[in-house]
Amino acid sequence: MTAPAPMPQHAPPAPGYASPIPVTRSHFGHALASEWTKIRSVRSTVWTLVIMFVLTVGVGLLFAVALSSQNEVEMPLLAGGFFGLMFGQLCVITLGVLVITSEYGTGMIRTTLTACPQRGRVLLAKAVVFFLLAFTMTLIACTLTGLIHSSMLADQEVPYYAIHDEYLEDSIENGKLVATSGHWxxxxxxxxxxxxxxxxxxxxxxxxxxxxxxxxxTMLGVVLLPLLTALFMVGEGLSSFREKLIEYSPLNGLATLFRIPIEGEAGDTGWPLLGLLAGVTLAVLIAAYARLTTTDV
Incomplete structure (x- = not known):
């Protein structure tokens, strides 16, 4: 009778691998740092913001130079900044689109979502980083343009027939243009x-x-199409709809903040239209979040 075969001896377990990189639980700050690294390391970001700055300040400067050669001015002191920002906003819109679509175009979105499976966190981080960057750069450009207009046009006289203009009543002091804190x-x-x-x-x-x-x-249509469509509505029956279309168009909202509304009443500040835009933007972002979380990629 043969002896039973000896049981195999198992080697002692090898010690576990210890990573030299400290392992920490990811949080929203990491997502912000990742999106900031991506947005500042892409050439399109730099070029888009540079073009926005040049258009906003450059067109504003040209407008101020043109007005300074006249003896009389018939618009609020800071209103000329609208014409440069009207072009500069297109650059900001383009950058906002590219922040997310460029990752879908290159397939980088798969890597992003693998590194951060919390998809809502990814979208929120993109929105926060982009908004803060866009706001800061636009604010610098608008402030510089405002200072240019204030220095070049502050001594301009207002024509006598415009002194009682309802759109200029809070922009005139001793017959000359001024800019109040509300205007700024x-x-x-x-x-x-x-x-x-x-x-x-x-x-x-x-x-x-x-x-x-x-x-x-799509965004160019949202910004430009309402005003362009209203220009071709010439029938009397369409007058009411035409006025509303112009009043709630994005370009009119921006112009009203500079106190030169395309459609609206004197004294309108543009802040209600800003609130409306914020509500629409929030709704679209919620829809984008819903699609991001209900699809594979």
Whole structure:
């Protein structure tokens, strides 16, 4: 009778691998740092913001030079800043779209969502980083443009027939143009918030469409189409709808913050339209979050 085979001897377990990198629980700050690294290391961010700055300040400067050669001015002191920002906002909108659609175009979104499975955290981090960057840069450009207009046009006289103009009643002091604290707040902080929200809306639309060209085209339509459509509504029966279309158009909201409304009453500040834009932007971002969390990628 043969002896039973000896039981195999198992080697003692090897000691576990200890990573030299400290393992910590991820949080929202890590997502913010990641999105900030991505947005500042992409060339399109730098070029887009530089072009926005040049357009806003450059067109504003040209406008101030043109007005300074005249003896009389018939608009609020800081109103000329609108014309540069009207072009500069397109750059901010484009950047807002590219913040998210560029990752879908390159497939980088898969890596992002693998590193941070909390998809809501990713979208929120993108929105916060972009909004703060866009607001800061736009505020600097608007403030510089306002200072240029204030220094070049503050001594301009207002024509006698415009002294009692309802749109200029709070912009005249001793027959000359002045800018009140409300004017400065609207033309700098208000305008910067408005443009940044438009860019954030572009980010939300980009999250829904996931295609750069489609999202940018959609946002251009949102900004330009209401006003362009209203220009061709010439019938009397369409007058009421035309006025509302112009009043609630994005360009009119921005112009009202500079106290030169395309459609509206004297004394309108643009802050209610800013609140409306914030509500629309929030709704689109919620829709983008819903799509991001209910699809594979």
């Amino acid at each position: 707040l609207g033309a700098t902080v208000g305008a910067s918030l408005y443009v940044s929200l438009l860019g954030l809306l572009g980010l939300g639309v980009g999250g829904l469409l996931r295609h750069s060209a489609g999202a940018i085209t």
